[in-house]
Amino acid sequence: MNRPTITIELFGMPRARAGTKEVVVSASTVGEALAEVVKVSPKLADVFRADGSLSPQYLLSLDGQQFVSDLTHPLRSGDRLLLLSADAGG
Template sequence: MQVPVELFGIARARAGIAATTASGNCVGDVLQDLASRFPGLAETCIDGRKVRSGYTLNLNGERFISAPETLLKENDVLLLLSMDAGG
């Protein structure tokens, strides 16, 4: 399944784009795909099938998730962003 992914902050800066699609049926698969295509993300935001410390995932602009085995459904959108807000 191709999953839309939106990138914010450092993730966007590292990938060089604001949005893309990635392949996978669960969160872990999607992250692996992103990391393989965007080395900058692998270096900073993604560690294998999960996000690195300081980064977080949000599903559909609603709830935050972390488990790599979280299944994704059609029309789900994954957001990759910094965990800390502040400012």
């Protein structure tokens, strides 16, 4: 089965580490999408905690409209997933 095509936009620390603004991957869930990003940019391996959940220093937003932390959240083709540094203050 073909998995949906997802664009992951990178901001802040994720962009600096990956050296790119966005990555296009095939993934059915948020967790799968992140795993694909880590394959492209191993420097982002700490996006996952040891238990497989999202590390607290990262945030994920679906199309800039809704923050998500559930890595089983399903994705549809054309979705844009934003990977951000946490801690907005400053």
